[in-house]
Structures are given as structure tokens and as C-alpha cells.
Amino acid sequence: MVECSLQTVSQAIVAACSQDYVQVKQAEQMISQLELEQNFFPILAELCIDSSVPVDKRRMSAICLKNGVTKFWRTMSPHPLCKEDKDKIKNIALRCYSVEIKEVFDQLLESVAKISRYEFPKTWPEFVPTQVQVIESSMSEGEKLRALLMLYK
DSSP: OOOOOHHHHHHHHHHHTOSOHHHHHHHHHHHHHHTTSTTHHHHHHHHHHOTTSOHHHHHHHHHHHHHHHHHHSSTTSSSOOOHHHHHHHHHHHTTGGGOOOHHHHHHHHHHHHHHHHHHTTTTOTTHHHHHHHHHHSSOOHHHHHHHHHHHHO
């Protein structure tokens, strides 16, 4: 069993971005163990929107998050995400309009689209009002466009 902390997840993501085949394979094994641990996917979501994290690590985190949402979001999946993790991810997802890097935002957009199809309006009623608020606010045009894309997708 692997401890799921920010440091452990970050190390796995860094190794997954390596050019060394052995490191990548070890990272894949580590990620496959971590994805069964509570808090793994919320940590990935935080890494995605953290502008201090290098772009390649943010992109890899976003890809892992998207794959995890696909694999584990539904309650019928072999290892469904707990409610706490889902709530954390949804709260972070409401802030992803601030991600300016297209390849990271595109992956996050796929995750948000899947989550909103599963959750809105029943268990995520704040999704649309939050995006409308972003669009109506005085934020940058890029953020408004990304919020519109989140609604559209």
C-alpha cells in the first residue's frame, strides 16, 4: 500500500513525464496503486490548476484525472470514488476556467463534461450558476470563454 500525499503523487507524475522508459513504467505502476487511494484524484486536480507546477506535469495530471473520472466516477465501477473525493474534485473543477494552458484546459474540460453529465443537476446544482457568474463577472475574456466552453461541452 502506498501513502497518497501531495509529495508522492507529484513524484509519480514527475516520473511519468520522464524520458527514461524504466522510470515511466515504475510511475505507471505507482499511479495504478495510487488511483485506488482516497484523495489521489483531488490532489491531481489541484496540481492541474496550480500555475506554479510545470506545464508537462500539469498536463500529465490532467490526463490522469480525466482517465480516473472515466474509470472510477460512477458508483458501479470496480473502485468508485468516495463522496468526499467527488466533492473536492467538483469544487476544484469549478475553478478550472482560470487554467490558461490549452492542452491542460482541454483535458480538464473533458473531465468536467463527464462529471457534469453524471452529476448535474441532481448532485451538482451549483455547476451552471457558477459558470454563469464567471461569464457575467468582470474577469478576463479568456476566463469567460473557458467558462462558456465548460457549459457548452
